[in-house]
Amino acid sequence: MKRIPVIIFGAGGVGQALLKQIVYGRSQAITRNRCHFDVIAVADTHSCLWAAEGLSDAQLLTVVQDKRAGRPVNADPEQRPENVEILETAVAAGLENVIVVDVTAVAGMEPVIDRALDLDYRVVLANKKPLAGPWIAARRYFNNPRLRHESTVGGGQPVIATLRYLLDVNDTVYEITGQLSGSLGFICGRLDEGDSFAQAIVAAKERGYTEPDPRDDLGGQDVMRKILILGRMAGWPLETADLQVESLYPAAMADLSVAEFMQATPLLDEMMAARVTAVRQKGQVLRYVARVVAGSGSVSLQALPANSPLANMKYISFRTGLYDDEPLLLGGKGAGVEMTAAGVLGDMLGLVREM
Ligand SMILES: NC(=O)c1ccc[n+]([C@@H]2O[C@H](COP(=O)([O-])OP(=O)(O)OC[C@H]3O[C@@H](n4cnc5c(N)ncnc54)[C@H](OP(=O)(O)O)[C@@H]3O)[C@@H](O)[C@H]2O)c1
Numbered sequence: 001m002k003r004i005p006v007i008i009f010g011a012g013g014v015g016q017a018l019l020k021q022i023v024y025g026r027s028q029a030i031t032r033n034r035c036h037f038d039v040i041a042v043a044d045t046h047s048c049l050w051a052a053e054g055l056s057d058a059q060l061l062t063v064v065q066d067k068r069a070g071r072p073v074n075a076d077p078e079q080r081p082e083n084v085e086i087l088e089t090a091v092a093a094g095l096e097n098v099i100v101v102d103v104t105a106v107a108g109m110e111p112v113i114d115r116a117l118d119l120d121y122r123v124v125l126a127n128k129k130p131l132a133g134p135w136i137a138a139r140r141y142f143n144n145p146r147l148r149h150e151s152t153v154g155g156g157q158p159v160i161a162t163l164r165y166l167l168d169v170n171d172t173v174y175e176i177t178g179q180l181s182g183s184l185g186f187i188c189g190r191l192d193e194g195d196s197f198a199q200a201i202v203a204a205k206e207r208g209y210t211e212p213d214p215r216d217d218l219g220g221q222d223v224m225r226k227i228l229i230l231g232r233m234a235g236w237p238l239e240t241a242d243l244q245v246e247s248l249y250p251a252a253m254a255d256l257s258v259a260e261f262m263q264a265t266p267l268l269d270e271m272m273a274a275r276v277t278a279v280r281q282k283g284q285v286l287r288y289v290a291r292v293v294a295g296s297g298s299v300s301l302q303a304l305p306a307n308s309p310l311a312n313m314k315y316i317s318f319r320t321g322l323y324d325d326e327p328l329l330l331g332g333k334g335a336g337v338e339m340t341a342a343g344v345l346g347d348m349l350g351l352v353r354e355m
Contacts, residue, residue: 017341156339
């Protein structure tokens with residue numbers, strides 16, 4: 001049986017779900033894959049828990065409880081080396097075949113990922129930001145057999161695996177289109193039902209479908225990162241400037257506090273109601289659609305026929321050489337922490353199988 005050391009950066013919703021899935025999935029991992037993950041480190045913003053021989057399952061479940069209760073993974077702030085130093089500690093302990101997992105949501109993780117790859121460690125990302133940075137820095141992360149990132153697009157849906165398969169069989173990708181945001185999909189659905197834009201935003205926020213600051217969703221940057229990742233995988237060395245992004249709130253609202261922004265959202269109702277009415281008269285609905293082709297892409301609110309299958313499901317569509325007249329569609333439930341963590345775990349197991 002393979003013992004695989006694992007370092008996990010991030011213990012938020014996805015990190016906690018991953019820890020539980022590792023603990024409760026141990027017997028299946030052993031039976032099906034003859035592998036045992038030794039989580040040697042878990043780090044959050046201000047603390048880190050470390051054990052070269054692997055933290056016990058009881059310790060991992062305590063981390064989950066502590067984080068849920070708002071406590072750090074380690075109450076001792078002295079125990080917080082820099083993230084790269086955590087990797088060096090693993091090297092000093094003589095550990096090999098280490099898998100480094102980034103389930104943070106922060107920018108600036110590239111030095112950790114680069115060091116891990118330099119060490120011939122393997123890397124799994126749910127964090128989109130390193131893959132969406134400048135191409136010169138991000139290019140080594142694409143089509144790299146030591147790095148996987150299934151959960152960066154489509155939650156746990158096998159979007160990346162499908163695209164990788166198409167590329168592996170020498171299919172040519174012409175266009176990728178999709179509704180890539182669960183929160184914006186929900187908001188568009190509420191607009192169909194007659195909610196004002198402000199009501200739809202409140203409903204999405206109350207259900208926890210948006211980020212704590214809904215502007216993180218409404219600004220389109222998260223969707224832009226997803227379509228950028230798919231476009232780069234398809235072989236196009238795109239930069240963010242190559243993608244046009246329609247923000248659903250004006251720049252003048254960018255500096256408001258979250259509470260002020262939520263209070264101000266009714267100011268956006270009239271503009272959105274006019275758009276909804278205009279498309280409804282043509283039997284259409286509004287959907288926030290991302291699209292990428294060679295060299296360019298866009299992320300914007302678009303009118304789709306209300307009765308089209310594509311307006312009624314969260315989907316990603318691949319138009320390729322093999323799937324030209326009838327695109328390959330992938331649809332189903334979007335993101336959630338459990339599905340996202342399952343995508344991370346699947347990547348970890350995939351890397352182990354290839355060792
Ligand atoms: N939630 C979803 O359904 C979903 C779906 C698809 C993809 N994703 C992606 O998965 C990632 C994780 O999402 P999430 O919902 O779990 O986010 P989250 O709840 O905000 O958790 C982020 C975690 O990262 C930690 N962190 C921040 N900076 C760090 C650093 N420098 N070093 C180590 N840890 C650091 C945070 O620490 P503290 O706890 O101390 O703040 C927190 O534990 C994100 O990139 C997100 O885009 C999420």
